Amino acid sequence: MTTLSRHTKESSVQALERILAIVDSVSRAPSGVLPARVAEESGLSLSTVVRLLQSLHDEGVLLRSGTTGQYRIGPRLISVVGRATHSFDVRAAAAPVLEQLRDTSGGETASLHVRSGNQRICIAAAYTTHPSGRIVPVGLPLPLTGSAVGHVLLAQLDDATFDQVVDSMKLAPKAKKSLRLRVDQIRNDGYAESADESVEGVRGVAVPIGRQDDGGALSVSGPSDRFLAKHVPATLDRLRHAAALMEESGLRPSTIRLT
Template sequence: MTNRSTTMRKTAPGADNVGTEAAARVADVLLLFAGGPRYLGVSAISRELGISKAVVYRILQSLVSREVLATDEGAAGYRLGPAAVALGASALRRFDARVAATPVLRRLREETGETTTLSGLVGDERVYLDQFESPREIKMTVDLGTRFPLHAGSSGKVILAFLPAERREAVLSRPLAALTERTVTDEAALREELAAIAAGGVAVSLGERQADAGSVAAPLIGPDGEVHGSISVCGPRYRFTPEAVDRYRALVRDAAEEIRRGWTWLRDSVTGAG
C-alpha cells in the first residue's frame, strides 16, 4: 500500500472570486470572436466589454500562446487560432443532436421544398449550426455560426418560450431591438406570443428577423428536459401562406420529436458510454 502525502494550501479571502472574474473575462473575450468579425483588436474588445486595454492585451497574449487565438502578418487584430478550431470541431462531434438531426432535416427539406436549419442555444443567444438548402432557385440560406437574439424570428422565439423562467426573464428585461419593422419589441405582446408558442410547441415568423423571410420552428428538448436549440423550415415569405404554415407546423413539430428520441449525448456523457 502506498502512502500519499497531500499538501494543503490556504486560499486568501476573495481569491476564488478573483479567479472566477478572470475566467469570466477570458470567456467573454472568446465569445466576441464567435459572433463578431474575423479580426478583433485590443481597442474594440476593450470598448465592447468595458475592460481596460492592459487587461485585454494580457488575455489576448495568453490565448495566443496557447494557439486559441492567432495573428496574421499585415492584418490588424487577432483571429481564432487552430486550438479554437479543434475545440469547435470536438464540440460539434459531441453534439449528438446534430447527428440525430441530419437525416431528419434532410427529409424535412424534401417534404417542404424549403431550407431546413438547426440552431443551438449559446448563452442568451442562438447560432445556426447546420442547414440543408432548398433545391429551388429562389430560396433562403443562413449564416452558420453567427449569433442572433432570441426575441426575433421563429428559431429564437421558440427557444425563448421554452427557457426556464429565470433565463427568459433575463432576456425580456433587456431592450428588444427591432431587426425589421415586423420584429415584436413590445414586452407585453411578446410575452403573450411566447405563452402561445409554449402551449402549441411551434413558433412562426413572417419577416421578423429578415424582412422577406418566413419560417416555422420547433424546440429541441434534450434528454435532460431542457431546451438546447431549435429546428426550422425557412424560405421566401411569399411562399409561407396560411395553408403552408399550417402544414409546416405539424411537420416541424414531428421532426423535433424524432430528433429528441435519437438524441443520446446527455445519456452518454453521464454514463461514460461511447
C-alpha cells in the same frame, strides 16, 4: 435463478432506477437544485434522496454547494459524458433528418438552432433546393427576437431564466411585455410562426426539441411569397415528426460547442 439472487437483481435494478431519477432531476437545473426539489421531481422520499445525493457527491458524480446546499452535475459525470459525446457529431446525426424535412417541405430550408445567452445560433441546416430561398448562416449569432426560432428558444425557458435573458437585451418595457405575451402563446400552442419580421420577405415556422438545458429549435423557412400561410399546418406536422425522430435518436443540440 434462486429467490435470493432474483431479489438481489431486483434490488440492484431499483437502486439504479433511483440514481438515474436523481441524476436526471439534477441535470435539469444547471445552476443547482435542493434535495427537496429532487425528491419532488423523482417521487422518492426525502431521506432516500439525501442519502443518494451524498453518495453521488462523494463519488464526484454530483457537486454540493457548501453555501446553498444545492447539487449540480459533478466533474466525474461531465468527464464521462464528454468522452461519450466526443465522437458524436450532432451535425452529422441531424443531417438526414433535416434533409428529409426539407425535401418533404417543398424544398424550403430546414435548420436546427440553439440558444447562447441572448442570441440564437444555427448549428445545422439543409439548404433550399430552389434557385432562391432562405440561407440560414451556420454558426453566426443572431438575435432571439424577431424570429420563430428565437421565440421558440425563449419559450423553452423557465420564467426566471426568461426574465434574465430578456433583461440582458435591454428592451423597452412595452417591447418586453409584448414579447412575454407572445412567448406565453407559443408555450400554449407548441410552435411559433413569423413572417416578414427580422428579414423582410421570409416566413419561418419552428418547434421545440428537447428541454431547456439540452434542447433547441427546429425550423423550416423560405420566401413568404412561396412558403405561404396555407402551407404552415402541413409543415408543422413534418416539423413535429422530425423533432420526435431527433429526440428518439438521443440527439441533443446543446452538445455542439458554441465557443
